[in-house]
Amino acid sequence: MKNVLITGGSRGIGAECVRVFSEAGFRVFFTYKNSGEEARELEKNFRARGIKCDVSSFKDTEAAAEIIHKTGEIDVIINNAGISQIKMFQDITEADWDRMFDVNVKGMFVTSRVFLGDMLRRKSGRIINISSMWGENGGSCEVHYSASKAAVIGFTKALAKELGPSGITVNCISPGVIHTDMNSHLSDEDMNALIYETPLERIGNVRDIADTALFLASDKAGFITGTDIPVNGGIIM
Numbered sequence: 537m538k539n540v541l542i543t544g545g546s547r548g549i550g551a552e553c554v555r556v557f558s559e560a561g562f563r564v565f566f567t568y569k570n571s572g573e574e575a576r577e578l579e580k581n582f583r584a585r586g587i588k589c590d591v592s593s594f595k596d597t598e599a600a601a602e603i604i605h606k607t608g609e610i611d612v613i614i615n616n617a618g619i620s621q622i623k624m625f626q627d628i629t630e631a632d633w634d635r636m637f638d639v640n641v642k643g644m645f646v647t648s649r650v651f652l653g654d655m656l657r658r659k660s661g662r663i664i665n666i667s668s669m670w671g672e673n674g675g676s677c678e679v680h681y682s683a684s685k686a687a688v689i690g691f692t693k694a695l696a697k698e699l700g701p702s703g704i705t706v707n708c709i710s711p712g713v714i715h716t717d718m719n720s721h722l723s724d725e726d727m728n729a730l731i732y733e734t735p736l737e738r739i740g741n742v743r744d745i746a747d748t749a750l751f752l753a754s755d756k757a758g759f760i761t762g763t764d765i766p767v768n769g770g771i772i773m
């Protein structure tokens with residue numbers, strides 16, 4: 537049985553990854569920061585273990601690794617935990633900027649760094665990072681978010697080159713607009729405008745992203761590395 541670690545698995549896209557990977561026969565470990573209740577609910581219903589761990593903290597992540605390594609080594613990492621914020625550029629504070637990069641970029645570094653040894657020892661493994669269409673195209677009033685998600689793409693491409701000879705693939709997925717708490721601030725009018733701009737005429741759902749991650753983790757994706765897969769209904773921003 538393969539082991540997957542999903543960061544930020546308590547809600548949204550991460551929680552769907554917990555469900556989809558568990559149903560596909562993986563033993564699932566996931567982290568969360570605040571949503572203990574949601575984590576316990578997932579544990580009740582799926583073959584999954586939730587661990588409270590701030591993704592940006594080496595200390596927390598190493599403590600999580602100690603728990604996980606009692607059961608086995610990680611075959612697949614999904615660096616999903618992320619935050620967003622809508623702010624005019626002039627209003628972004630130093631604290632906003634640091635928090636954005638701590639969670640969205642440092643978190644991916646910390647998790648990959650702590651669990652890479654598991655993969656290097658076996659000369660196989662998959663790292664799947666969640667970027668965003670704003671990382672590809674840039675979003676107005678989301679400069680810090682967009683910059684952090686562009687960093688996810690750069691990280692993916694560079695690490696893929698370094699780890700290819702070790703049999704480890706590194707890819708990222710750039711979701712378009714997906715129905716989760718992250719978009720709860722959008723009005724019905726905003727949603728309709730986004731649907732209008734999307735050739736497939738709908739907002740994405742969490743399953744669209746979890747299924748893509750499952751494909752990238754599968755043997756079918758063995759020759760894919762260093763790539764960014766847009767999953768956005770064809771929206772052109």
Ligand code: NDP
Binds near residue numbers: 544568617
């Ligand atoms: P949600 O806000 O629904 O869920 C975010 C998840 O990340 C939660 O499980 C949350 O845990 C966890 N998390 C946040 N901060 C931390 C932290 N410091 N340490 C550990 N876990 C943390 O977001 P989505 O599911 O929508 O987003 C998932 C990923 O997809 C993000 O990287 C996001 O940027 C990206 N994305 C989302 C899009 C969308 O339209 N929804 C579009 C493009 C990209 P807790 O519940 O404990 O707070």
